[in-house]
Amino acid sequence: MPKFDRIVDKVIMESDIILLVIDARRVEGSINRELEARVKSLGKKMIYVINKCDLISRQEQSKIRLKNSIQVSAKEHLSTMRLLKKIMALGKGEKVSVGVIGYPNTGKSTLINSLKGRHSALTSSISGFTKGKQRVRISSSILLIDTPGVIPYKEKEELDSLIIGSTDAGKSKDPESSAIHLIEELNGKVERFFGVEKSDDAEETLERIALKKNIVKKGNLADTARMGKEIIMLWQKGKIR
Ligand SMILES: Nc1nc2c(ncn2[C@@H]2O[C@H](COP(=O)(O)OP(=O)(O)OP(=O)(O)O)[C@@H](O)[C@H]2O)c(=O)[nH]1
Ligand SMILES: [Mg+2]
Numbered sequence: 001m002p003k004f005d006r007i008v009d010k011v012i013m014e015s016d017i018i019l020l021v022i023d024a025r026r027v028e029g030s031i032n033r034e035l036e037a038r039v040k041s042l043g044k045k046m047i048y049v050i051n052k053c054d055l056i057s058r059q060e061q062s063k064i065r066l067k068n069s070i071q072v073s074a075k076e077h078l079s080t081m082r083l084l085k086k087i088m089a090l091g092k093g094e095k096v097s098v099g100v101i102g103y104p105n106t107g108k109s110t111l112i113n114s115l116k117g118r119h120s121a122l123t124s125s126i127s128g129f130t131k132g133k134q135r136v137r138i139s140s141s142i143l144l145i146d147t148p149g150v151i152p153y154k155e156k157e158e159l160d161s162l163i164i165g166s167t168d169a170g171k172s173k174d175p176e177s178s179a180i181h182l183i184e185e186l187n188g189k190v191e192r193f194f195g196v197e198k199s200d201d202a203e204e205t206l207e208r209i210a211l212k213k214n215i216v217k218k219g220n221l222a223d224t225a226r227m228g229k230e231i232i233m234l235w236q237k238g239k240i241r
Contacts, residue, residue, distance in 0.1 A: 007133055008101055008147050012039055015099030015145060017090050018046045019083075021106040024053045024071060027064055029160030030103055032150050039101075045090050051107040053078060055241045074111035084115055087142060097143045104128045104149025105165040105236075112136050112144050125237065127166050162232055169233035179206055179228030182235060190231060193240045206231075 012018060018039050022030040027050060039046050048069035053061055054076045061071055070086060072079040087098060100108045104127035113123065116138045123129065127149060134146040149166060161167040162178050163185075172178050183190045183202040191198040194209045203224075210222035215230065217223040234240045 005148060005150060008035070008150055009038070011099040011101065011133055011145050011147050012042060012044065014097060015044060016096040017087060017098045018044050019049045019087075019098060019100045019108075019111070020046055021049045021051050021100060021102035021108045021111060023103075023106050023164040024050045024056050024061070024064070026160060026163045027066060030106060030164045032103060035101060035150055047083070047086060047090070049083065049102075049111065051111060052238070055238050072111070074107045074114040077114050080111070080114045084138075084142075091141060093141065095141050095143075097145060099145045099147065101147050102149060103161070103164055103166040106149065108149065109146055112138075112146050115144065125165075127168055163235070165236040169229050169236055172229060172232060175226075175228035175232060176206070176224045177228075179224070179231045182232060186235075186240070189240055190235075193234070 020031065020036065020039070031048070036046075046068065048066050050064060050066065050069050050071045051074050053071045054073040064071065070079060070083050072083055074080060087096070090096075100112060102108055105125070109123040109130055116136055130146055130148045132148065136144045136146065138144055158167065158173065159178055159181050162169065162172055163182065169175065180202045183205055188198050190209070191205060194212060196205065196208050196212060199205055206224050206227060207222040209231070210216065210224055210227035213227065213230075215223045215227045217226075231240070
C-alpha cells in the first residue's frame with residue numbers, strides 16, 4: 001500500500017498524464033519520492049511543474065536541472081500557456097485526464113486556475129486546503145484533477161516541509177532551529193530582509209534580528225522561538241525572497 005493518501009493514488013491511476021507540482025525554492029526537497037516512484041511504476045507520463053518561479057532570481061532559475069520539467073509561476077501566469085501546450089502535445093489531441101499532485105501548498109489549485117483562466121479551484125495560503133479531489137474541465141480534450149496535498153511523513157522532511165509551506169509556520173515543532181537552518185540555507189537573504197549584517201553564526205543572527213524587531217521575552221532577552229516563527233512565516237508568504 002502506498003504511503004500516501006488513497007484519493008491521490010486513485011487520481012494517479014485514473015490519469016493519463018501527471019503534473020507533479022514542486023516549489024522552485026526547494027526543488028529536490030519538494031519532490032515526494034514515493035509519489036514519483038508510484039507514477040513511474042504505473043508507466044504514466046509525468047511533467048515536473050516547478051512552480052513559484054517568481055520567487056527566485058533568474059540566476060537561480062537557470063541553475064535548476066530537472067528532466068521533463070517546466071518552470072512556471074501559476075500566480076503570475078508565467079509559462080502556463082507553454083505548460084498547456086506541453087500537455088496537449090503529450091495528449092496527442094486525444095481526450096486526457098491530467099492529475100495534479102504534490103505536497104501541500106505547492107500551488108496545485110492555483111495552477112489549475114491559471115490553466116483554466118477562470119477561478120474554479122479554491123486556493124489558500126494555509127496548507128492542506130484542498131480536501132477531496134476536484135475535477136476541472138479546461139477544454140474539450142483536457143480534464144484536470146485537483147488533489148489534496150500529500151503530507152510529508154518523514155521527520156527529516158520537517159525543514160523541507162516548512163520551507164515549501166506544507167507545514168504552517170505556526171505548527172512548527174521547533175521554530176527556533178528551523179529558522180536557524182533557514183537563515184543558513186538562504187545564505188544572506190534573511191539578513192538582507194531585516195537589514196542586519198551576515199555572520200557565520202545563524203543562531204546569533206536570529207537573536208540580533210529578534211532584538212532589532214523588539215521581539216523579546218522577560219528580562220529583555222531575544223524571543224528566538226517567536227522570531228523564528230515570524231521568519232518562517234515571512235518566507236512562506238514570499239516576503240523574504
Ligand atoms: N509567489 C507565488 N505564490 C504562489 C504561486 N502559486 C501558488 N502560490 C501561493 O501558494 C499558496 C498555496 O496555493 P494553493 O494553490 O492553494 O496550493 P495547493 O498546492 O493547492 O495547496 P493544498 O490544496 O493545501 O495542497 C497560495 O497562497 C498561493 O497564492 C506562484 O506561482 N507564486
Ligand atoms: Mg489545493
